Amino acid sequence: MTGAPQGRPQGGPVPLPMPKFAAAARPALADTGARRNLRGATAVLRERAAAASGEPADWAELREAGRAIGEAALRDLDVHLEELERAVTEAGGTVHWAVDAAEARRVVTGLVRAAGATEVVRAASLAVREAGVDAALARMGVAVRETALADLAVRLGEDEPSHLLSAAAHRDRAQIRELFRRGMPAAGAGLPDDPQALAAAARAHLREPFLRAGVAITGANFLVAESGTAVVVESEGNARMCVTLPETLICVAGIDKVVPTWDDMEVFLQLLPRSSTGDRMTPYVSSWTGVTPGDGPRAFHLVLLDNGRTRALADEVGRAALRCIRCSACLNVCPVYERTGGRPYGPVYPGPIGAILTPQLRGVEGAAAASLPYASTLCGACADVCPVKIDIPDVLVHLRGKVVESRRRRPVPTPEMVLMRGLAWTMGDPRRHEAAVRRGTRWARLLSRGGRIRRLPGLLGAWTEARDLPAPPAETFRSWWNGRRP
Amino acid sequence: MRVALSVACFDDALFPDAGRAVTVLLERLGHEVVFPPGQTCCGQIHWSAGYHREAADLARAYTAAFAGGDVVVATSASCAAAVRDAYPRIARAARDPGLARAAEGLAVYELTEFLVDVLGVTDVGAYFPHRVTYHPSCRSLRALRAGDRPLRLLRAVGGIDLVELPNAEECCGFGGAFAMKNADVSVAMVADKVRHIRGTGADVVCAVDDSCLAHIGGALSRLRAGVRTLHLAEILASAGPS
Numbered sequence: 001m002t003g004a005p006q007g008r009p010q011g012g013p014v015p016l017p018m019p020k021f022a023a024a025a026r027p028a029l030a031d032t033g034a035r036r037n038l039r040g041a042t043a044v045l046r047e048r049a050a051a052a053s054g055e056p057a058d059w060a061e062l063r064e065a066g067r068a069i070g071e072a073a074l075r076d077l078d079v080h081l082e083e084l085e086r087a088v089t090e091a092g093g094t095v096h097w098a099v100d101a102a103e104a105r106r107v108v109t110g111l112v113r114a115a116g117a118t119e120v121v122r123a124a125s126l127a128v129r130e131a132g133v134d135a136a137l138a139r140m141g142v143a144v145r146e147t148a149l150a151d152l153a154v155r156l157g158e159d160e161p162s163h164l165l166s167a168a169a170h171r172d173r174a175q176i177r178e179l180f181r182r183g184m185p186a187a188g189a190g191l192p193d194d195p196q197a198l199a200a201a202a203r204a205h206l207r208e209p210f211l212r213a214g215v216a217i218t219g220a221n222f223l224v225a226e227s228g229t230a231v232v233v234e235s236e237g238n239a240r241m242c243v244t245l246p247e248t249l250i251c252v253a254g255i256d257k258v259v260p261t262w263d264d265m266e267v268f269l270q271l272l273p274r275s276s277t278g279d280r281m282t283p284y285v286s287s288w289t290g291v292t293p294g295d296g297p298r299a300f301h302l303v304l305l306d307n308g309r310t311r312a313l314a315d316e317v318g319r320a321a322l323r324c325i326r327c328s329a330c331l332n333v334c335p336v337y338e339r340t341g342g343r344p345y346g347p348v349y350p351g352p353i354g355a356i357l358t359p360q361l362r363g364v365e366g367a368a369a370a371s372l373p374y375a376s377t378l379c380g381a382c383a384d385v386c387p388v389k390i391d392i393p394d395v396l397v398h399l400r401g402k403v404v405e406s407r408r409r410r411p412v413p414t415p416e417m418v419l420m421r422g423l424a425w426t427m428g429d430p431r432r433h434e435a436a437v438r439r440g441t442r443w444a445r446l447l448s449r450g451g452r453i454r455r456l457p458g459l460l461g462a463w464t465e466a467r468d469l470p471a472p473p474a475e476t477f478r479s480w481w482n483g484r485r486p
Numbered sequence: 487m488r489v490a491l492s493v494a495c496f497d498d499a500l501f502p503d504a505g506r507a508v509t510v511l512l513e514r515l516g517h518e519v520v521f522p523p524g525q526t527c528c529g530q531i532h533w534s535a536g537y538h539r540e541a542a543d544l545a546r547a548y549t550a551a552f553a554g555g556d557v558v559v560a561t562s563a564s565c566a567a568a569v570r571d572a573y574p575r576i577a578r579a580a581r582d583p584g585l586a587r588a589a590e591g592l593a594v595y596e597l598t599e600f601l602v603d604v605l606g607v608t609d610v611g612a613y614f615p616h617r618v619t620y621h622p623s624c625r626s627l628r629a630l631r632a633g634d635r636p637l638r639l640l641r642a643v644g645g646i647d648l649v650e651l652p653n654a655e656e657c658c659g660f661g662g663a664f665a666m667k668n669a670d671v672s673v674a675m676v677a678d679k680v681r682h683i684r685g686t687g688a689d690v691v692c693a694v695d696d697s698c699l700a701h702i703g704g705a706l707s708r709l710r711a712g713v714r715t716l717h718l719a720e721i722l723a724s725a726g727p728s
Contacts, residue, residue, distance in 0.1 A: 022668050029674055335657050339674045375668060377661025377675075378534060380628035394575065400536030401579060424532055424540035427495065428547065433526040437499045452707050462669040467676070467704030470500060477493050477502035481509075481521050 020371040024344035031341075034170035038162065038341050041169040046332040048278025049385065055280070056270065065267045067389040070323030073259055074313060080225040080258045081304070087228025091290020093300035100307050104131035107303050108217065108250055112142055115248045115299075117215040121206075123232065123239035124148040124167070125219025126326065127252045127305050130348045130361075133217065144217075145209040147238035149202050156183035162342040164328040164350055165276055170341050173198070180205075199236075206238070216242035216297070220253040221325065222268060223302070226261045229289040230302065233272060233282045240286045249288065249297035254305050256322040268325060271387035276327035308361035317398040321356045323388045330382035330392060336375060345372060352382040356395040364403045373399035415459060434478060441472035487605075488518045490552055492594065494562035494696065495527035501696040504561045507723035508597055511610060512559070514723070524551035530568035533576055535663045542580035545573055549588035557604065558594040561719065563626035563694045566596040571629045596626060596694055597719055598635040608638045614724045615645035619688040621679070621702065623695035624657050636694060636718055643721060649686040653678070660701035676705045683713055692718045 018024070028034070053059050073080060085095045098104035108131070112120060120137065122128065122144050134144050146155045150168040154161050156179040161167030168176060177193040180201050187201040218239055220230040230251045232239045243249055259265060273282040291300050313319050331337045331351030342350025346368065349357045355372040362369040373396045382392045407414060413421075426436045447453050448471030456464045463469065475483075489512055493505040509519045529544030548569070552558050560566040573589035601607055620640060626632040640648050659665065659675025679702055683691050689712065693699050696717055703715035 022670065025668065025671050029670055335659070335675055336668075336671055339671055371667075373536075374663065375671075377624070377657045377659060377664045377672075379624040379657035379661070381624075381655075381657070384628060397534055397536070397575070398579070400534070401538040402536075404536035404538070420532060420535060420537045421540065424537065424544060427526040427544055430524050430526055430551075433495075441499050454708075459666065462666040463704070465669055466673040466708060467665075467701065468707040469700070469704055470707070472500050473502055475502060477498045477505040478521075478523075480502055480506060 018346045018368045020368050021344045021375040022371065025340045025375075028340045028344055031170075033172070033175075034162070034341055035339060037170050037172050039338055041163065041166060042332040042338050045165070045276075045278065045328070049275050049329050049332065050278075052274035052278040052280060053385075053387075055274070062267060062270055063387055063389050066271045066325075066387055067323065069259065069264045069267060070325075070388050071320075073264075074256070074319055074322055077255065077258065077313065080260050081255060083260075084223055084225040084228055084258055087226060088290060088300075088302050089228075091228045091300075092292075093228065093290040093302055096301060096303045098131070098303055098305045098307070101131040101305075104252060104303055104305050104307070105133055105136040107301075108133050108252065109136050109140055111248070111250055111301055112137060112215055113140070115215050117142060117213070117248075119143040119145065119209065119213055120215040120217055121145045121147050121209055121213040121242050121246065122216070123218040123234070123242045124151050125217070125252060126164070126348055127219050127254050128217060129161075130254075130307060131252060131305060133252065145206065145213065147206055147210070147242060148234070149199060149236055149238075152183075152202055152206075153179050156180065160343050160347065162350065164326055164331055164342070164353070210241050210245055213246050215248045215250065216246040217250045217252065218242050220251050220257055221272065222259050222265065223253055223257045224260075224262055224265065224287075225258050227289055229287045231265065231285065231287045233269075234284045234286075235277065235279075235282060237284050240284050243286050243288045244296050247297055248299045248301070250301045250303065251288075252303040252305060254307070255309050256324075272325050272327050275325075275329040275385065275387040308363070311363075312357075312360040315360065315398075318356070318360050318395055320390045320395055321353065321360060323390055324353050324357065325388060326353075327387055329385040329387065333381040333385050334376075335379065335381070336377065345375070352376060352392045352396075353390075356390075356392055356399060359399050359403075364399065364406055370403045370406070373397075373403060419459060434476075437476055437478075441474075441476065444469075444472050445474070447471075488520060488556045489600075490554060490556040490558045491519050491521050492525060492528070492552065492558050492560040492565055493521070494560070494565050495531075496700065497561045497696050500700065501717065504696055504717035504719055507717060507719035508559065508561055511719060511723040514725075515605065515607065515610065520556065522551045522554065526551075528565045528568040529576065530564060530572060531662060533568070533572050538576065538579045541572075541576050542582060542585065545576050545589070546582075546585055549573075549585065549592060552592055552594075553588070557600070558592055559600045560594060560596055561717070562696060563596040563623055563630055563632065564697060566594050566599075567625040567629035569594040596630055596632060597722075598626075598632055598639055598694060599630065601639060601722075602635040609642035610639065610722050611644075612642075612722045612724050613644040614721045615647075616690050617647040617649060617686075617688045618690045618692055618721065619649050619651045619683060619686045620654070620718070621651060621658065621683070621691055621693045621698060622654055623693050623698045626694050627655060632694070639722060640692075640718070643724075646721070649688055651686060651691075652682045654682075658698050658702050660698050662697070665701060672701075673705070676701055680705050680709065680711065684711060688713060690714055690716050690721075692716045692721055694718050 163169035345354040533541035577586035
């Protein structure tokens with residue numbers, strides 16, 4: 001990942017390379033069109049979610065219930081997973097355990113090969129993306145048909161998703177029309193750019209692949225342990241086609257998607273639609289359990305992905321991130337995400353949730369994953385809207401602590417480490433502190449012109465790239481106070 | 487009432503007027519102000535940057551410096567939030583229940599909470615004939631839940647032309663180390679904050695956190711925008727023409 005040179009994936013547990021957040025943010029900030037589109041998309045979703053979550057009188061209790069159910073499910077995750085496996089097996093399905101991305105790829109490619117398929121239809125799935133399944137299938141010559149409209153647009157544009165919910169949030173309608181016109185010759189040159197026409201074009205384009213595909217690959221929003229059911233929540237109906245039409249259904253999901261009982265779904269199916277799209281109920285909620293003769297897929301495979309989740313689970317602060325139900329509310333209120341979009345956060349999980357999830361799944365040893373906990377001002381807007389009450393700023397600060405601890409083990413300290421430890425040593429004693437402040441302010445006044453400092457040296461220079469600093473006054477508060485009280 | 491003044495480390499060096507204004511204001515309201523000399527920094531800088539061992543040392547020193555039993559009033563909402571919101575977490579990370587107990591024993595308030603909730607005043611007898619807009623800092627808004635207390639105090643100021651700041655609740659982009667580590671995003675954020683401030687036509691933007699004001703003011707100054715930043719206490723301390 002991070003130590004490796006940028007380029008094509010090398011295989012192994014980490015599918016895609018990524019640069020540090022600050023470096024990746026620079027081109028994102030310069031993409032003015034994408035910023036305008038994202039600003040618009042997040043504002044609409046933000047307002048819709050605010051309105052929808054304001055409706056139920058018991059919203060605070062629902063959030064608390066979501067937190068409690070998620071926390072309890074994770075506490076006994078091993079028990080629930082075994083129950084899930086039993087229930088899936090009893091219903092005629094097969095459970096596959098994938099300890100990492102490479103194993104998930106092996107399992108999925110093996111199943112596709114065994115089914116003799118040269119083409120699969122796929123519904124949007126973060127776990128599939130995390131495991132790098134698409135690239136693995138492409139390498140063995142299998143065509144992967146993206147069936148969600150936004151993902152189709154991203155695929156046709158050969159770019160990366162920018163949003164958890166709506167992968168093409170950085171595109172406008174005119175751009176999507178262009179992509180569809182080029183990628184779907186049957187849509188015709190006169191394809192208009194209104195959403196209905198674009199959806200109709202995608203529907204026509206996908207109809208044949210849906211009808212002929214022998215294998216579908218989907219994710220799951222929830223896995224109900226007591227019945228062995230995969231629950232998929234979506235707006236377009238493409239995932240429902242995927243779970244019902246093909247002969248073989250492969251569902252790839254993280255082990256953190258388990259909820260113990262159907263009673264728990266009552267809470268999540270209120271929290272998720274209202275927090276994500278701002279709907280009272282999502283248009284399509286599909287639940288699929290095992291195999292039923294004469295109805296739907298003949299084979300149902302559930303691939304359970306760990307890929308760092310067990311490690312995250314062992315961290316009593318960090319594990320809160322595993323409660324996430326992927327609603328994207330935190331993205332839509334995040335002032336950082338709104339300006340950078342999803343790509344600087346790495347290839348899978350964007351926004352504040354990505355900033356706490358990715359470093360835990362990948363570890364903080366690499367520079368890129370270690371930069372993610374710092375990609376936040378800790379403003380707290382995300383924690384206020386999270387439907388399962390993940391205290392994202394708390395986890396961010398906790399992970400920053402892990403980053404610093406891992407850096408402490410290095411033989412040569414970083415300049416930042418030297419600065420921060422020196423500062424703490426100075427502040428550890430009031431006399432030392434006062435003398436340092438006196439020296440520091442005198443030195444800073446030498447750098448100033450007309451009451452302002454326009455260029456600071458070293459690590460602090462990043463501040464004065466675009467911001468002044470006022471020249472420190474000759475008298476500190478402490479010296480004023482001491483002069484005032486004899 | 488005797489009040490122990492907690493002056494943020496950057497206020498001490500860069501914005502001493504904030505501490506002076508709090509002192510003048512509280513004395514004008516008839517209270518005694520003391521400045522515990524053992525204080526340096528609350529440790530928030532180190533905590534939020536990930537230097538948790540150092541933060542625990544500084545937090546222990548802070549609680550010792552303010553252990554006298556007086557009510558503590560902080561010049562910066564983020565320092566008050568550090569003690570109330572972060573110290574239990576710092577204690578958790580350091581596995582130091584003594585620190586958690588010491589933090590719990592401190593009654594730390596940000597200035598507007600102290601004025602409105604403890605003293606029960608909103609009209610402090612200030613006079614400030616300028617067009618002013620108020621930026622609610624993230625810590626005052628979402629850690630302390632200061633609500634409309636600052637605005638109630640400002641509305642009672644004589645001569646003031648208080649104008650609402652659009653998108654007020656969006657972060658200015660400071661975020662401590664964020665302003666340096668992610669300078670480009672930070673500047674993109676403050677650019678929008680500055681745009682909203684200038685749109686109000688205010689000549690003064692105030693807040694209860696000089697760290698945010700250093701950021702906003704730094705951008706305004708670089709642009710020669712003709713808007714100055716003031717700690718809210720400086721406005722409240724401005725005496726009227728008697």
